[in-house]
Amino acid sequence: MVPLNLFLTILFQKTSTWNFLGFQQLGFYPTYIACFIIGIKAQQNKWFDSINLNNTTPWFLIASIITVLEFVILIFNPLDFIWVHTYGSFVYASFMTFQTIGFNMFLIYYFKKFFNKTNQFVEELSKCAYTVFIFHNLVLWLYANLFKLVMTSSPLLNFVLLGSTSVVSSFVLAYFIRRLPLLNKIL
Numbered sequence: 001m002v003p004l005n006l007f008l009t010i011l012f013q014k015t016s017t018w019n020f021l022g023f024q025q026l027g028f029y030p031t032y033i034a035c036f037i038i039g040i041k042a043q044q045n046k047w048f049d050s051i052n053l054n055n056t057t058p059w060f061l062i063a064s065i066i067t068v069l070e071f072v073i074l075i076f077n078p079l080d081f082i083w084v085h086t087y088g089s090f091v092y093a094s095f096m097t098f099q100t101i102g103f104n105m106f107l108i109y110y111f112k113k114f115f116n117k118t119n120q121f122v123e124e125l126s127k128c129a130y131t132v133f134i135f136h137n138l139v140l141w142l143y144a145n146l147f148k149l150v151m152t153s154s155p156l157l158n159f160v161l162l163g164s165t166s167v168v169s170s171f172v173l174a175y176f177i178r179r180l181p182l183l184n185k186i187l
Helices: 002-015 027-046 051-074 078-082 089-112 120-148 153-179
Strands: none
Touching: 078 120, 120 153
């Protein structure tokens, strides 16, 4: 279902300029909802606790093979993946689904094994995460306007400049917002 939805969404977005109430990415919502439901089921059935190297390795290998295969296809036949109305475009959408599952399972296992430790700093960041979620767009917008004059044509440099300052500033702002008398009970 997810590859088919992804293919139809890409097809619809490439062939129309449809915009519903400003939501240009509305076609991706069935995928997001499906992933949300899978996440709830994973939590209820403790699937994350059962992720280990034995069941992660095959998915990671599949995702890696698909990634190499995509590069080979793009080198020898790039138009088949670019044009929306082709069989290759549907295959590409299917590839993306398996890559997402494979790489995410590996990353979940890797971070669970090596980084699932806590300290006071990490606990404080964790407490601030919801507040950051609420206010990060404002901080990002402020920095984007502030750095508008020094923005370059290099997207990577812009990402590093905006991303690093926005993330750090968002957490600092969230830390102080959570210290306010009324908001510390809510946030």
